[in-house]
Amino acid sequence: MHRRTAHWRRWFATAALLALTAAVLAACGGSGSTSGGAAPSKTKANGPVAGTLSFYNFLPDGSEGKWWDDFVASFKKKYPNVKVEVTKFSTEDYWTKTLAAFSSGSEPDIFIPNAGEDLNKYIRAGKIAALENLVDLKYYNPATLVPFKDSKGHIDGIPIYSYIILGWDNQNLLSKYRLAVPKTWDELLAACHKLSDAGVIPIAMGNAGQDQFPTGQLQDHLLYQLGGPKLTLNATYGTNGAKWTDPVFVNAAKQMRALIDAKCFPRGFTGLNYSQMSNLFAQGKAAMAFTGSWFANQVGSSGAKFKAGVFPFPDAPGTTHSTASLDGILGGVNGLAASAKAAQRNPAAVKAFLDAFGAAADEYANTNSQLSAAAHPHPTGSGLQAELSQVFQSVKEIAPVSDTILPRAMAGKYNGDVVALTAGDMTPESWAKAMADAAAQEKPNLPNLG
Amino acid sequence: MNRVLDTHDGARARRPLRRPRAATVTKIAMVAPAMTLFLVFYVASIVAGIVLSFYHWDGLDPIRFVGFENYRVLFSDPVFVTNVKVTLVVVGACLVCILPLALLLAVCLSGPGRLLPLFRWIVFVPVVLPLAAVALLWAEIFNPVGGLANQLVGKLGISPVAWLGDQRVTVWALVLVSIWSILGLHVVIQLSALSAIPTELKEAARLETPSVWRVFRHVVLPLMRDSLTVSAALIITGTFVGFTSLAFVMTRGGPVHSTEVLGLRAYLEGFASLNFGMASAITVITMLLTIVLVGVTLFIGSRRRIEY
Numbered sequence: 116m117h118r119r120t121a122h123w124r125r126w127f128a129t130a131a132l133l134a135l136t137a138a139v140l141a142a143c144g145g146s147g148s149t150s151g152g153a154a155p156s157k158t159k160a161n162g163p164v165a166g167t168l169s170f171y172n173f174l175p176d177g178s179e180g181k182w183w184d185d186f187v188a189s190f191k192k193k194y195p196n197v198k199v200e201v202t203k204f205s206t207e208d209y210w211t212k213t214l215a216a217f218s219s220g221s222e223p224d225i226f227i228p229n230a231g232e233d234l235n236k237y238i239r240a241g242k243i244a245a246l247e248n249l250v251d252l253k254y255y256n257p258a259t260l261v262p263f264k265d266s267k268g269h270i271d272g273i274p275i276y277s278y279i280i281l282g283w284d285n286q287n288l289l290s291k292y293r294l295a296v297p298k299t300w301d302e303l304l305a306a307c308h309k310l311s312d313a314g315v316i317p318i319a320m321g322n323a324g325q326d327q328f329p330t331g332q333l334q335d336h337l338l339y340q341l342g343g344p345k346l347t348l349n350a351t352y353g354t355n356g357a358k359w360t361d362p363v364f365v366n367a368a369k370q371m372r373a374l375i376d377a378k379c380f381p382r383g384f385t386g387l388n389y390s391q392m393s394n395l396f397a398q399g400k401a402a403m404a405f406t407g408s409w410f411a412n413q414v415g416s417s418g419a420k421f422k423a424g425v426f427p428f429p430d431a432p433g434t435t436h437s438t439a440s441l442d443g444i445l446g447g448v449n450g451l452a453a454s455a456k457a458a459q460r461n462p463a464a465v466k467a468f469l470d471a472f473g474a475a476a477d478e479y480a481n482t483n484s485q486l487s488a489a490a491h492p493h494p495t496g497s498g499l500q501a502e503l504s505q506v507f508q509s510v511k512e513i514a515p516v517s518d519t520i521l522p523r524a525m526a527g528k529y530n531g532d533v534v535a536l537t538a539g540d541m542t543p544e545s546w547a548k549a550m551a552d553a554a555a556q557e558k559p560n561l562p563n564l565g
Numbered sequence: 566m567n568r569v570l571d572t573h574d575g576a577r578a579r580r581p582l583r584r585p586r587a588a589t590v591t592k593i594a595m596v597a598p599a600m601t602l603f604l605v606f607y608v609a610s611i612v613a614g615i616v617l618s619f620y621h622w623d624g625l626d627p628i629r630f631v632g633f634e635n636y637r638v639l640f641s642d643p644v645f646v647t648n649v650k651v652t653l654v655v656v657g658a659c660l661v662c663i664l665p666l667a668l669l670l671a672v673c674l675s676g677p678g679r680l681l682p683l684f685r686w687i688v689f690v691p692v693v694l695p696l697a698a699v700a701l702l703w704a705e706i707f708n709p710v711g712g713l714a715n716q717l718v719g720k721l722g723i724s725p726v727a728w729l730g731d732q733r734v735t736v737w738a739l740v741l742v743s744i745w746s747i748l749g750l751h752v753v754i755q756l757s758a759l760s761a762i763p764t765e766l767k768e769a770a771r772l773e774t775p776s777v778w779r780v781f782r783h784v785v786l787p788l789m790r791d792s793l794t795v796s797a798a799l800i801i802t803g804t805f806v807g808f809t810s811l812a813f814v815m816t817r818g819g820p821v822h823s824t825e826v827l828g829l830r831a832y833l834e835g836f837a838s839l840n841f842g843m844a845s846a847i848t849v850i851t852m853l854l855t856i857v858l859v860g861v862t863l864f865i866g867s868r869r870r871i872e873y
Contacts, residue, residue, distance in 0.1 A: 211836045218624040236839070240625040316710075323729045324704070325817045383709025385730025385820055391708055400710070524838035535821045540732060556638070560621060560840065 160249055160462035165196035168457070168464050171216075171226040172201055173209035178412065179483050186479075190471050197464050207325060217242055217454075224457030225468060230262030230272060230448040231519030232526070237452075238271050239562060244458030245269035249466050254473030259488040262448045262515070266564070272450035273469055274488035276480055279446035279507055280332050280516070281438075282428045283396060283404040283414075287421040288315065294402075296426045298439060303429045304377045310402050311378035319401035320380040321387025322534045328518060329389060330371070330537050331530040333405055335517050336445050337367040340434040344443065344514035351525050351554045352561065359551035368536055368543030370431040375537060385538045393417075407446075408507075411484040411499040425502050436514075443512035447519050448488065522561055528553045611852070618845035625839075635846035644822050645830070645847075649854075651736060652805070652826040656858065658740045659804045660797060663751055667796065668789070670748070671755035672781075685756070689749035700814040703742045704729070729816055732823035739815060739824050743808050751796045758792030759785070794866025801858050805851065827851040 228234035247270040263272040297303035307317040322330040342363040349357035396404040397417035480487030494504040518526040535541045622628040707728035715725040809828030818825030835844030
């Protein structure tokens with residue numbers, strides 16, 4: 116009996132070992148090649164729409180989340196032979212998990228990138244499909260396609276909405292203190308002094324925690340006014356003769372400090388995150404804010420009990436590119452992109468999905484109070500959306516935000532050091548020098564922008 | 566070959582064994598599943614991380630060998646020195662605060678009181694709260710505009726503090742949150758150690774002296790050395806991981822790197838800056854630091870062990 120039991124135990128143990136080893140090897144196995152980048156076949160793009168599409172969505176919440184759920188449901192109804200697998204993420208998880216997916220060769224078929232470095236790194240790796248011959252671009256405002264054009268002239272994404280970054284005002288609060296919406300820099304500083312003396316927060320601002328971008332965007336705004344678009348990118352790469360130690364960077368930092376010294380921002384604002392900062396304005400505790408057009412959705416959904424408006428931020432002293440006159444404004448585009456693998460494997464389904472969005476682009480913007488990327492927008496949303504649309508149509512140039520165009524290491528450094536500047540831990544001069552040192556250190560690792 | 570066995574009364578017996586090869590195969594097969602998992606998910610990951618630290622890779626472009634360049638850059642980076650200092654300060658502060666506090670609470674919460682189970686539950690609740698809830702809760706407490714913390718300091722006549730925006734204060738605010746969130750676990754560890762001490766030892770000691778403090782110091786505390794050592798080691802390793810997550814969610818290492826511990830720096834280098842080689846170099850250094858700290862802790866804890 117003992118011998119039979121021992122014999123049986125040996126076989127069982129050996130079988131378990133082999134099964135586990137097989138399972139581990141299968142789990143660790145690769146998921147195919149990572150090559151891609153060839154243009155999708157036009158013939159196959161007009162073929163039957165079937166198969167599976169994977170879609171990474173980082174807009175899963177609120178009205179946008181519901182809109183995407185409804186969109187996917189109606190797409191499945193129209194194309195019952197297509198299975199759409201939607202994976203939803205928070206914003207922070209989205210970037211890291213999308214990168215992990217692309218690195219491992221299991222990239223999503225369709226995802227939502229910012230136009231800029233976040234998409235460009237995948238384009239350089241040959242993993243993004245060129246769309247100009249695949250999807251119907253007639254749906255879109257041609258200006259909104261420009262940020263998706265790569266150095267070879269391919270269109271690598273389609274826009275879902277544009278955004279601009281500008282001033283927001285609480286007209287009730289401004290009227291209460293007999294203030295008009297500031298049109299000049301001096302009016303702005305005077306309004307800040309008057310409001311803060313009265314115990315009212317002049318401009319809602321915060322850059323704590325993960326939300327370091329608000330002051331980074333304000334710094335970008337000042338840089339654009341004083342020196343034009345893409346200054347930070349030029350200084351990082353040393354193109355167009357730009358250097359981080361140029362006076363324009365120090366001057367922009369000085370204007371940022373001037374706003375802080377005029378008590379424009381809440382006391383302790385470096386400890387406020389974006390949500391807390393937004394609530395200050397939405398709850399009527401701040402007379403103004405400086406943030407993007409996406410804020411219209413938040414203002415609307417928060418039930419703000421005051422009349423809100425938008426205004427171009429006044430020009431700082433020394434301005435060469437006026438935002439007050441709408442020579443230009445800070446902004447960008449979010450879009451949809453398709454992986455090269457998906458476009459090769461199933462171009463018909465990719466085309467159907469992206470064209471379905473194109474046909475619904477205006478509806479998306481109206482439902483979510485965003486700036487429409489449609490060729491012929493018809494804003495039907497709140498008064499805020501109409502105002503934003505009017506500004507967007509009037510502006511001559513959209514200057515990209517630094518954290519969408521800079522290489523990732525420099526983008527993080529930029530936003531982080533602007534936080535230090537606003538906290539008083541860096542002077543304008545030391546801030547510019549720190550950025551110059553960072554660019555020099557990163558130089559061997561900077562991607563070739565082609 | 567027969568093996569000679571000593572029996573209890575010293576008599577020797579000879580018993581034939583199974584063939585050694587078959588026994589060895591059985592033993593290996595029994596531990597193979599667990600060992601395979603350990604080798605693949607722990608050892609292989611560590612080795613891969615060490616190897617990657619000698620390369621530059623952004624996750625997409627071809628990997629490039631750079632030798633010790635990542636380490637050279639790190640050791641000449643003043644921010645890295647700050648990261649190490651912050652890490653040691655945070656670990657030290659958590660050790661110094663949690664161990665005595667957990668011991669004190671365990672002593673207070675031990676015993677047969679009717680409300681004690683409720684208080685034990687209250688102390689343990691923060692341990693099971695998800696990180697997002699903890700971060701959200703304390704972000705509101707530390708809100709510089711109307712948050713509870715500033716309301717309390719206001720009553721003491723102190724000006725509002727930028728708890729998460731002032732580099733002199735933020736690290737201590739996060740240490741407080743860290744202590745609050747893991748204290749309960751160490752109270753439970755010390756409670757179980759306290760309950761394992763035989764009552765008769767304490768009663769015998771009380772016969773020698775009426776002083777409760779002397780009984781605690783000379784009888785109870787020495788017998789809790791093992792549990793305190795375990796707690797200390799868990800605080801060190803837990804702080805390396807837990808504080809990283811907390812700092813990532815609440816401050817992203819700011820302001821001015823004042824809450825940027827090594828683990829967070831590694832994450833930011835890897836996933837924010839797309840520099841996985843540098844991130845691996847930081848994790849290698851973090852691993853060595855952790856081994857040293859835990860090793861010292863275990864060494865100190867193993868000296869002069871007392872058993873009754």
